[in-house]
Amino acid sequence: MKKLNWVDIYLLNVNKSLVSQLRQITTTDTFQGMTKNFHPEGLYSTEIFGLTGSEQRDASWAYIDVKLDIISPTVCLGLFGLKKLYEDICAGKRFAVWNEKEKDFEPALPSDKGADTGYNFFLSHYKDLAPARNDSLRRDDSLDFFFKFRDVSLSRYVLVLPAGLRDLIVREDGRDQEEEIGGMYRRLISLARAVPDRNVRTELTDPVRWKLQQAYNDIWMYFFNILDGKGGFARRKVTSRKLQNGTRNVLSSFSTGSKVMGREDQVRATDTRIGLYQGLKSLLPVAQYNIRERYLSQIRAGDGNLYGINTKTLKRELLEVRGKVYDLFTTDDGIERLINRLEVTEARHQPLMIDKDHYVALIYQDNKHFKVFFDIDDLPEAFDRKNVRGISLGELLYLSGYDLWNDYFMFVTRYPIIGRGSTYSSTIRLETTISSLYIHELEDDWLTPKKKGAISFPDNRVATWVESMAPHPSRLKGLNGDYDGDMGSGNVPFSIEALEENRRWVSSKNYWFSTDGSFKVQPINDVIERSINALLL
Numbered sequence: 031m032k033k034l035n036w037v038d039i040y041l042l043n044v045n046k047s048l049v050s051q052l053r054q055i056t057t058t059d060t061f062q063g064m065t066k067n068f069h070p071e072g073l074y075s076t077e078i079f080g081l082t083g084s085e086q087r088d089a090s091w092a093y094i095d096v097k098l099d100i101i102s103p104t105v106c107l108g109l110f111g112l113k114k115l116y117e118d119i120c121a122g123k124r125f126a127v128w129n130e131k132e133k134d135f136e137p138a139l140p141s142d143k144g145a146d147t148g149y150n151f152f153l154s155h156y157k158d159l160a161p162a163r164n165d166s167l168r169r170d171d172s173l174d175f176f177f178k179f180r181d182v183s184l185s186r187y188v189l190v191l192p193a194g195l196r197d198l199i200v201r202e203d204g205r206d207q208e209e210e211i212g213g214m215y216r217r218l219i220s221l222a223r224a225v226p227d228r229n230v231r232t233e234l235t236d237p238v239r240w241k242l243q244q245a246y247n248d249i250w251m252y253f254f255n256i257l258d259g260k261g262g263f264a265r266r267k268v269t270s271r272k273l274q275n276g277t278r279n280v281l282s283s284f285s286t287g288s289k290v291m292g293r294e295d296q297v298r299a300t301d302t303r304i305g306l307y308q309g310l311k312s313l314l315p316v317a318q319y320n321i322r323e324r325y326l327s328q329i330r331a332g333d334g335n336l337y338g339i340n341t342k343t344l345k346r347e348l349l350e351v352r353g354k355v356y357d358l359f360t361t362d363d364g365i366e367r368l369i370n371r372l373e374v375t376e377a378r379h380q381p382l383m384i385d386k387d388h389y390v391a392l393i394y395q396d397n398k399h400f401k402v403f404f405d406i407d408d409l410p411e412a413f414d415r416k417n418v419r420g421i422s423l424g425e426l427l428y429l430s431g432y433d434l435w436n437d438y439f440m441f442v443t444r445y446p447i448i449g450r451g452s453t454y455s456s457t458i459r460l461e462t463t464i465s466s467l468y469i470h471e472l473e474d475d476w477l478t479p480k481k482k483g484a485i486s487f488p489d490n491r492v493a494t495w496v497e498s499m500a501p502h503p504s505r506l507k508g509l510n511g512d513y514d515g516d517m518g519s520g521n522v523p524f525s526i527e528a529l530e531e532n533r534r535w536v537s538s539k540n541y542w543f544s545t546d547g548s549f550k551v552q553p554i555n556d557v558i559e560r561s562i563n564a565l566l567l
Contacts, residue, residue, distance in 0.1 A: 049187050053078040053092050058216045060198065060206070073215055079193035087194035094188045094218055097225040098235060099153070100243045103250030105183040108172050112161050120149045120240055133160035149240040156184070188246060190215060211252055218245045275315070276521040277308040277499070281444070281511050284500035295468045295485035299504065299551070300536050301459040302442050304520065305496035306428055306488075307372035309460035312522045313431075313438060318365045320431040325391055325402050325421075326359050329384075337404065338388030341420065344406035349384060359390070371423055379490050381420030389420035399479060400487065401472040402429065410476050424488045424495075428462050429471075432484040435460040439532040440520040442501055444509040451508015451550065455532050455541075456501070458522070463492040504551035 068074045080086030110117040118124035125145040126135040138145040196209040288296040310317040358364035382390045394401045443453040467487040470479035
């Protein structure tokens with residue numbers, strides 16, 4: 031197997047030394063005769079590319095001999111982008127004259143002295159072509175590329191992608207289906223057949239030569255659009271700023287004051303505040319598991335049935351539900367749909383229902399404690415029934431992991447990256463309503479409060495929820511951000527190793543101090559500085 035370097039692949043170009051190590055594709059036939067055996071010289075040949083499913087078939091390249099030199103599409107399309115006249119000359123649409131002094135083509139009329147057109151006319155001056163530079167840096171980059179690769183850009187050989195990367199597929203109806211690139215290669219082979227094997231007058235080869243160039247350009251654009259074009263794989267999956275389960279929000283101010291110093295709801299210097307909806311989307315795999323298994327596990331009755339709480343009697347009842355309803359509360363996809371309901375702010379304080387007559391669960395809440403349960407008969411006599419209601423969507427989703435959401439970390443980034451402060455590791459502070467409650471869940475004995483409290487229990491008296499990302503003020507200067515609409519991205523690592531590494535990192539001196547001993551964080555940010563200066567003035 032011959033491995034190609036990046037220049038070979040990027041230019042889609044081959045020279046004679048490389049050709050000697052590759053096999054040639056000579057026919058458009060897929061199969062040999064009336065059999066289902068791949069043609070030995072075709073686009074899917076097992077002799078050229080290797081057996082189906084083998085490693086060799088995924089790595090073996092081949093070539094097509096088009097019999098006439100044409101320009102590498104990488105160079106050709108870049109050149110056409112410099113001046114539309116070049117493409118029009120090649121296509122025979124416009125006449126031009128060659129300016130020997132400027133080393134460039136100039137538009138002309140057919141009757142002008144020296145005027146000509148056509149692809150062969152363009153190639154006759156290709157080696158001497160020197161388009162003028164101007165103040166455009168982009169044009170300079172294109173010209174630098176052209177001058178660097180012009181000498182290797184002409185070739186009569188076209189690379190063919192390994193068959194394993196574009197293999198023929200047999201559909202359920204028995205018909206063969208091939209990738210779009212297969213048809214492009216066939217067109218190139220068919221055009222090459224129209225080129226005479228012996229020398230003929232130049233003007234006779236002009237139309238087919240231009241069609242060969244167009245077919246070659248189409249092949250290059252096919253790969254470009256897959257990898258790097260708008261919506262291409264590389265643009266979407268590799269170079270994109272978007273990461274799976276990430277969040278991107280407007281930056282907002284963060285009040286770092288605490289009601290009780292030293293209590294677990296005190297703001298940490300490493301915190302970044304995010305809203306419930308944004309936080310659960312960032313923590314999606316963790317959120318799906320905990321929401322499905324913590325409280326909702328108690329409503330699964332088996333055989334596709336659910337338990338629900340009658341809205342009038344508040345007693346538990348067995349419900350026969352449709353599969354769609356069952357999946358909503360028992361599958362990962364269903365849990366994600368529940369999380370997506372948070373997009374409607376008005377739904378967050380509304381009771382979460384299985385149907386119009388049944389709550390998902392009940393919740394008891396007083397000034398200090400809460401308890402999620404599933405039948406009014408489970409409420410001890412000493413507890414006031416007036417404090418019982420159907421649990422809301424926001425409450426269920428937050429409480430399903432209230433004791434672990436803030437144990438995770440988030441990599442906060444603001445683009446463009448201008449320095450080390452533009453991206454950093456931060457602890458999550460997931461919050462619900464803009465003013466929330468700090469209360470504890472009761473154990474099953476309804477007496478003992480759990481050690482870890484819910485530090486942002488949704489306050490149903492507050493209609494506004496946290497929707498933005500709020501970095502700690504000490505990080506704002508490093509992000510070069512302010513509160514005029516700047517955006518920040520947050521992405522969460524999930525593995526145990528990544529979490530442990532982040533815990534060690536935020537506890538190390540290198541997290542807080544640079545190598546020169548200065549603080550990495552800035553207790554006074556630009557917003558505060560501007561406010562102070564305004565007051566002093």
